[in-house]
Amino acid sequence: MKTPRTLRLPPFYTHGIGSLPRPQVVRDLLARRHEMSPERFQRALDDFVLFAIRLQEQVGLDVVGDGEWRRSQYIREFLSRVGGFERCRRYAHQGETKLTEVVARRMADAGPVFADDARFLAERTQRVTKFALPSPFLIAVRYWHEDHSQGAYPTRQHFLDHLADILAGEAEALVEAGIDIVQIDDPALTYFCDERLLAGESHDERLRRRWDIESELPHALAAINRVADGLRAEVHLHCCHSVYKRRSDVTGGYGPILPRLGGARVDRVNLEFAYPGTGAVGDLALLPAHLDVGMGVVDVRTERPQTVEEVEALAAAGAAVLPAERIALNPDCGFAPDAGEPPTLDEAYEKLRRLVEAARRLRTRFATPAG
Numbered sequence: 001m002k003t004p005r006t007l008r009l010p011p012f013y014t015h016g017i018g019s020l021p022r023p024q025v026v027r028d029l030l031a032r033r034h035e036m037s038p039e040r041f042q043r044a045l046d047d048f049v050l051f052a053i054r055l056q057e058q059v060g061l062d063v064v065g066d067g068e069w070r071r072s073q074y075i076r077e078f079l080s081r082v083g084g085f086e087r088c089r090r091y092a093h094q095g096e097t098k099l100t101e102v103v104a105r106r107m108a109d110a111g112p113v114f115a116d117d118a119r120f121l122a123e124r125t126q127r128v129t130k131f132a133l134p135s136p137f138l139i140a141v142r143y144w145h146e147d148h149s150q151g152a153y154p155t156r157q158h159f160l161d162h163l164a165d166i167l168a169g170e171a172e173a174l175v176e177a178g179i180d181i182v183q184i185d186d187p188a189l190t191y192f193c194d195e196r197l198l199a200g201e202s203h204d205e206r207l208r209r210r211w212d213i214e215s216e217l218p219h220a221l222a223a224i225n226r227v228a229d230g231l232r233a234e235v236h237l238h239c240c241h242s243v244y245k246r247r248s249d250v251t252g253g254y255g256p257i258l259p260r261l262g263g264a265r266v267d268r269v270n271l272e273f274a275y276p277g278t279g280a281v282g283d284l285a286l287l288p289a290h291l292d293v294g295m296g297v298v299d300v301r302t303e304r305p306q307t308v309e310e311v312e313a314l315a316a317a318g319a320a321v322l323p324a325e326r327i328a329l330n331p332d333c334g335f336a337p338d339a340g341e342p343p344t345l346d347e348a349y350e351k352l353r354r355l356v357e358a359a360r361r362l363r364t365r366f367a368t369p370a371g
Contacts, residue, residue, distance in 0.1 A: 002267055011327065018238075027072075049120065063181060064129060103152055135224060136164040204249050267291070312365075
């Protein structure tokens with residue numbers, strides 16, 4: 001639900017999607033966290049997170065987060081805190097052989113794990129705040145495996161149901177901590193948009209499976225709604241095409257999924273439009289009437305920053321499809337969903353600066369004439 005604070009946000013309000021690039025000093029701190037006391041680690045990380053908050057305020061974002069600097073990766077911190085996951089599955093991804101976690105034991109349900117992080121953010125800025133959680137469906141798709149997980153969860157659906165319950169409690173704790181917007185990250189929904197992936201082709205071995213939008217999307221939405229139901233905060237659903245080393249894992253427009261979001265009990269869907277092979281602006285016509293949109297108008301994959309005029313033109317094309325009041329502006333995705341992603345903090349700052357300037361121009365351009 002929209003709140004008095006989020007209702008005061010202007011048309012074309014600006015927000016990040018979640019992660020900012022982590023400077024090397026933050027990456028080193030995260031890598032060496034077990035070499036110091038928890039108190040010392042927390043104090044040091046607090047200082048850096050405060051800097052990430054101030055950077056977003058300085059650039060002029062209307063909504064700020066913590067840059068996800070307490071996480072080495074946007075999902076993995078959650079997995080490590082709830083427990084039950086083992087790093088034992090090998091898979092091929094973009095020509096590399098990697099090792100990833102799978103659920104091997106039942107997850108602990110001992111209370112929220114991100115509440116303190118959220119409270120730190122809410123208490124240190126006067127701006128509207130946002131905090132992101134990984135979607136139950138995304139985690140279920142990536143981290144349940146029949147060879148490792150059946151002892152803990154007989155089926156992926158059992159795992160999905162437990163994830164939805166845990167993340168619902170997590171979302172409620174974020175709101176209690178003072179967060180204004182809870183974002184549910186689900187790039188897995190765009191898997192249904194990629195024709196090659198649906199045909200069994202992917203450079204990510206984890207995604208080579210049967211994808212059936214008719215049978216799977218209803219379960220994905222039910223889990224998302226379980227997280228969103230009853231929250232006294234605005235809820236965003238973020239659907240991206242994934243980012244790894246400036247490349248996407250999937251491609252395709254939003255035609256297959258947007259018309260199916262009529263039952264999604266969220267307020268806004270954050271989508272990608274700036275990077276080639278993602279959505280076409282015309283897809284916005286398929287958005288159910290109860291949903292607003294966060295338009296991804298800043299490309300986080302390509303190193304070259306778009307001009308302010310390019311960002312403005314892309315957003316204005318969206319405003320030709322939907323009223324300006326239904327549009328917020330954001331980068332396509334987080335700048336560094338994993339700590340090792342190549343964008344620098346200076347690159348992110350400059351791209352966000354141009355996003356804010358484009359939004360300022362658009363508010364003037366699309367201002368409603370007085371009475």
